Amino acid sequence: MKTKLIAIASVFILTLACSPKIQLPSEDKLPPPEIPMSPELVEGKTLFLNNCSKCHDLYSPKDFNAEQWKPIMLSMQKKAEISDEEREKIYAYLTK
Template identity: 65%
Template sequence: MKIKIIAIILLGTFIYSCSPKVVQTQAPKVDGVPLTPELAEGKVIFESKCAKCHDLYSPKDFNAEQWKPIMLSMQKKAKISDQEREKIYAYLTK
């Protein structure tokens, strides 16, 4: 009897682990507004690259003109390409 129960538990665990996972398909939102795919990519790059070394600033902490020199100075330190920098800048100044 114990063997049957263990076999059923193992079979259930196997079936559950092989079932498809649910993936979120909604666009990320900032301030309740959905982001475009480009802005969402900029947000992901910003959060992954910039958070490695320091706390993240809010995009509202600086205006578009203030973000330009910050982005240029941090590009080399964060090892991001020009395209990545532009995507981050677009996200920060949306």
């Protein structure tokens, strides 16, 4: 009986020792916390999601810098048929 108990305990301990370890992500690998947005930025994001996704996949705001977004926004404004005010709100969201 003792031998069986020792054998079972040994197998259990060996199984635990050989199992993959669970690692929690280190703090430097965690995504940055979500920064609360102003109502204008929320509206710009909503306009961006609703208008730009009609014709193509959405780009990440970080794909282009503020200077690169300017001509893109002017070109897309005509195609998406959005107002200057809406364009500025989307631009503010993209360059926040």
